[in-house]
Amino acid sequence: MTSPLAQFLALHGADQATVDQALSLAEPLELPTRHVLINQGELATQAYFLIDGLCHACYITADGKTISKDFFWEQDLLIGFESLLTEEGSPYLLETLSPCLIQTLPAELILRWRDGMPALYMALTERQLLFREQKEQFMRLYSPARRYALFTDSVGELATHITAPQLASFLNLSLSQLDSLQRHLAASGK
Numbered sequence: 001m002t003s004p005l006a007q008f009l010a011l012h013g014a015d016q017a018t019v020d021q022a023l024s025l026a027e028p029l030e031l032p033t034r035h036v037l038i039n040q041g042e043l044a045t046q047a048y049f050l051i052d053g054l055c056h057a058c059y060i061t062a063d064g065k066t067i068s069k070d071f072f073w074e075q076d077l078l079i080g081f082e083s084l085l086t087e088e089g090s091p092y093l094l095e096t097l098s099p100c101l102i103q104t105l106p107a108e109l110i111l112r113w114r115d116g117m118p119a120l121y122m123a124l125t126e127r128q129l130l131f132r133e134q135k136e137q138f139m140r141l142y143s144p145a146r147r148y149a150l151f152t153d154s155v156g157e158l159a160t161h162i163t164a165p166q167l168a169s170f171l172n173l174s175l176s177q178l179d180s181l182q183r184h185l186a187a188s189g190k
Contacts (some may be wrong), residue, residue: 005049005103008075018113026103033161035096041089044080046104051075052183053100054158057171058094061082068170071097073158080083083126098161139172147171148181163181 002010005018005026014022026049031037038044041140048055050072057069057078057182069092072078084107113121119180138147141162148171152159 003103004075008077009120013119014060016116018117018120021085022105022109023024024123025109026105029100029102031096031100031102033096035100036093037102038080038090038092038094039098040085040091040093042082043087044090045107045125047107047110048094049076049103049105050078051101051103053096053102054098054155054161055094055100056097057094057167058166059092059119066165066169068166071155071170075090077124077145079124079128080107081125084110088121095184097166100159120127121129142172144173144177144181148178 009019009022010016023121024039031053037046037055039050045115045178052074055072055076055078059067061067072168078094080090080092080094082088104133110121110124113124138150142150148167151167153163164175164178171178171179
C-alpha cells in the first residue's frame with residue numbers, strides 16, 4: 001500500500017527516487033490537540049504533511065489578540081514558505097486543533113527540490129498560490145452566510161474542533177456577527 005505522502009508527491013510530479021528520499025527522511029508524529037508545531041517568530045525547520053486531523057495557523061498581535069490565518073486538514077502539505085525563503089522567523093503560529101497524524105519533512109529538502117526537482121517545487125508553489133487566490137475570492141465574493149456554509153461543509157466533522165473566535169476571525173466576522181449568523185441559519189433549518 002502506498003503511503004498518503006508518496007501519493008501526494010507523485011501526484012505533484014515527484015519521480016520515484018524523490019518519493020523514496022522523502023519517505024526515508026519523513027518522521028511520523030502522532031500529536032494531541034493544541035500542540036504547537038511552529039511558534040510565531042521561530043524559524044521553520046520542518047514542513048508537515050497532514051495525514052489526519054486539523055491544524056490552524058494564526059497571527060498573534062502585540063496585544064495578544066489571535067487572528068486566524070488558515071485551517072489545514074487531511075492531505076495538506078504545510079510549508080511555511082515565507083520563513084523558508086526569507087530565513088526569518090515564522091510570521092504565524094501553527095498548531096493542531098485535533099489529534100493529528102503528521103509526517104515531517106526537513107525544510108531543507110523542500111529547498112533542494114527547488115534546484116533538483118524544479119517541476120515538483122513549482123507544482124507545490126503553484127498549489128500554494130492557487131490556494132491563496134481561491135481564498136481571496138472566497139473572502140471577497142461571498143456573503144458571510146455563504147462563506148460560513150462553504151467552510152463548514154469543506155471541513156465536515158472537523159468543524160467541531162474550531163472555536164467560535166477562530167472561525168469568526170477566519171471568516172472576517174465579529175463574534176456577535178457569527179453568533180447572529182448561526183442563530184439565523186439554525187432558525188431557518190440550514
